[in-house]
Amino acid sequence: MISRKCYIHNRNPFFTPPKNNKRRPSFICYAMQRASEIDVARCELNYILQVKNIRIGFPIKRYRRLNEHRACAMRAMVLAMLYHFNISSDLVQASVEQLSDECGLSTLSKAGNKSITRASRLITNFMEPMGFVTCKKTWDKILGNYMPKVITLTPLFFTLFGVSEKKLMNAKKQQLGWINKNLISKGLKPITMTDAKRRSKDAQIKNIFKYRVSKHAFYKKKKNAQRLISLDEKEARQTILRALVAKYSISELTKLGPNGLKKQVNISYYYLRKIATNTYPDN
Structure with a gap:
């Protein structure tokens, strides 16, 4: 049985202002x-x-x-x-x-x-x-x-x-x-005061919506990155290569050349590895 002293994680909580502590009215x-x-x-x-x-x-x-x-x-x-x-x-x-x-x-x-x-x-x-x-x-x-x-x-x-x-x-x-x-x-x-109240409420709802859409897009990208990085490295690089070939036109691929294309694969692979482990920047 859990005692009342143990079942609470933080018995002495206190408010700590966010890192970007701004001047308040x-x-x-x-x-x-x-x-x-x-x-x-x-x-x-x-x-x-x-x-x-x-x-x-x-x-x-x-x-x-x-x-x-x-x-x-x-x-x-x-x-x-x-x-x-x-x-x-x-x-x-x-x-x-x-x-x-x-x-x-x-x-x-x-x-x-x-x-x-x-x-x-x-x-x-x-x-x-x-x-x-x-x-x-x-x-x-x-x-x-x-x-x-x-x-x-x-x-x-x-x-x-x-x-x-x-x-x-x-x-x-x-x-x-x-x-x-x-x-x-x-x-x-x-x-008027009524206008100010409505504007503030509208702005907050808009910011919440914008934040949620951004966060949803981030985790969708992260999930895809994790799926790709979980593959064998050679297979992952081949998948990235196929995606790049489909993305670029023939003239762009010719201009890049084999070395340029290899470089783009490396950049994309390490970028995906970073995305796969990152957390959403709430702050």
Whole structure:
């Protein structure tokens, strides 16, 4: 039997900003400071709010308080969500996987498979039913599955660490002023807060879609490279040679000559070997 002390991979998770740590707006820095000074996992809201079933909106009874492992995960997750928060759209501009990685909540099996269950359950089974966040899944028609969840922070989320809705609204107005100042300097018309929210949401969906298509193309290429490299080297080179002969015209092949063609085979073979072992450059 696994003891409660052992079944959690990381008992003390904490948020680590991404390598390309960018300067965050003053409101986000202020909110993160507040969230780090207050124990968000033991906030009074966690005891008085009624959990709701997301699908039907009916209350769900809670029989125990937030356990310490989930409380630790929540403390890290709140900071991560704030770091990636977009003031204009209320969206968290990071996937659950990215949040999980940056909070140290992801695990790897012996087979090398990543699990983000701890982070996912925290959001789906607690933060969303409590009303701190809302999540939306969009169906990807091209890849035939759901895109990563788009997470929105509610005003209640900020109440966890004492930031009022008025303070949040003032930050939104300030952000809108900065956006419109840039637009006017480019000779464009200023936009409303609703326009800014819609634009930010559209841009995030577009970026998610672009990322997924790029990642799908990469792993498709990697799979083909692995299949070819798994062959005997001589057979693999012959396959590459046939592909190159089919690719080039007769005049191009004549210009390349035997040595040039051999060189192209070598380049292609070593390139495929590199692709076969590479991972997608998420960062």
